[in-house]
Amino acid sequence: MARLIPLIVIAVSVYFWIKARRGAKAGPASGGGVSKGEVAKAAAALGLVPPEQLDTERVIPVVPEHAAARDAVRAGDWEAGAAFVAGAGRDWWERTRRITWLADEAVKDDAWLQAWRAARPDDPAAAAVHANALVYLAWEMRGDNRASHTSQEQFASFHRVLAEAREAFPRAQELAGDDPSPFIGELALAMGLGFPHERVEELWAEIEKRDPYHLSAHTSAMQYWCAKWRGSHELMHDFARRAAAKGRPGQLLTLLPLYAYFEQETHESDLKPQTFYGRPEVVAATDAALADVTAATQLLDRRDPRILQVRHLLAWMLFWQDRYVEAMEQYREVDGHIGCVPWNYSSDPKDRYVNTRDYTAAQYLKATRA
Template identity: 40%
Template sequence: MSTFEFMDTLGQEDLARYLTPPIKQTDAARFGLPADDEITDDQVLADPVRAARDAYLAGEWQPGADLLAGIGTDWDRRGTAVSVLSKVAADDDTALKAWRTARPDDPDAAIVHADSLTNVAWQIRTAQRASNVSREQFAGFQRVLEQADEACQIAAELAPDDPTPWGKRCSIAMGRQYSRDDFREIWAGVMARDPLNVAAHSRAMQYWCAKWFGSHELMWEFAEEGAAKHPKLAWLPLAAAFEMWASDVKNPWQDKRVEQALDTLLPWLDGEGRDAPEARDSRAFAARALVELKRGEEAIEQFRRLGAHADGFVWSYNAFGSVHEFRKIRSRACRLAR
């Protein structure tokens, strides 16, 4: 067995125990930051969303239904709430079944059901490399993804103005290996309902990456187009640089488009976007970019706002876990700030 084959047999905790490299300790308290041992990858949730999730875990659907009804057409917050509830339903659908029985034509229950099927599909496939996924797992993955796609289309029919089912289909399209033309058709469905939908832009960004069905050029084109729409999408060029870094491209963070994006994103995070549902992911991308650009003091300010939670997407590309990556980059920020 090779080293890489052995690594594939290990869970995240085993990897961390056996392989995690040491991180140079920094005096986090000096910068007003939580101690290293306080860092967690638990997701930060608004109180109403957390309460609905906890009720859902206990088998009670009404708080979740009330939450989505109350959010209304705040599409970014709606997408976040749907994702939280659907993750619970993928593991235990007790509350969801009761909800759908009580309200069979409820569009909110329909989209939570559709998204939960997407989560179940990825559970079947697992996060292993394709070479370690069995034929049966792939077959189950595709079968459940097809069901999820059909469920999303039903949810879209029940709520014609809601971009959420269309945004969820962007993720399904990646798993089902939709062609670029087919993906663009789904994307048009999102744009017709919410041209600034953050979650949909995040999923589409992944589709246009070279590792999926795009290229570096198409990814950057998409990122620049999105960032020009609104400051809340200015994180897209930072995500593009991050994907280039993950593809071993040399010095992607020094691209002038990264600094231009920061010039737009940072003021928005300090003002209108301070408490936006997408702010934490945007801050995480900003913190990473600022460290790479050796702007330590500014990075520290973003880490102060992030607190002890390593729940951003940018920390997840690490075999040793999000907490380790967060601490590593934060440590670099502290050294730069000194």
């Protein structure tokens, strides 16, 4: 099951919202003066990853340190999990990523987490993992189906476990100190239980006080403000613009306007992607994100999931803007691991990715060999 949590892209530190995406728009399989045969050959000519080798679960290969922590807690070694979180230090984005990674593991088997909490009842990391895991478990119990195809028993379990999470977050936040992670985690609960706007504003103030530039916090909060959850297009775009405006070069908050435009286009089935993404304000937002990524590569490893998260959306935007040379640069950087937006909003992420990438590759070869 696909999950949008920071360890995957981070993006994102929300567990469940991508599940609602079915039948989203994809790009053209051919056209624009490029034959199907040319499209098929172009990717191979550029050495791109074959479709059967694409990873639809992650945006980077599993980090060895993360894999070791996962294997340790699965074997019951909660102390390894505690050390794993502690290893993030005061890098709040990384700490959030590690907490959500462990919370996802706890959904499968929480015996190690129970032992951790029993041994260290006041451990802030254990409390945060526990609260997040309850939210993830609730959505696991609810399942992927629309409300009309979800049983009353599933809904009852869903709301029962979310109520437990609502009780767990205050304790995690009490122990958190400067760590924003349990406040960020509660944003997913806010969506599930429909917190009023005033309550989310209070929650956001606590997050901003601790880390005003936390990328995963912003992508999670923007989900709350979008039309499919508890807000509207207007509220979503306002939040995204304010986020981008406050960010310094390289902090990648320019992702938020791109993400908001993508959300709107996905939500409104009558919009034509090529027309919508070609609007001047969308092109300007794309250019701002391109500059931001360039700045970020001077501050972070170029394979940092945050940079890759932006590159994936840039590839999508540039594709629809017919900017194939620039789009190809993004596809080359992200190729191989595609477990994120925009691909996972489709019922067939691999098809959406390959369709747009290979068409871009064919157009790129046309442009550069002309």
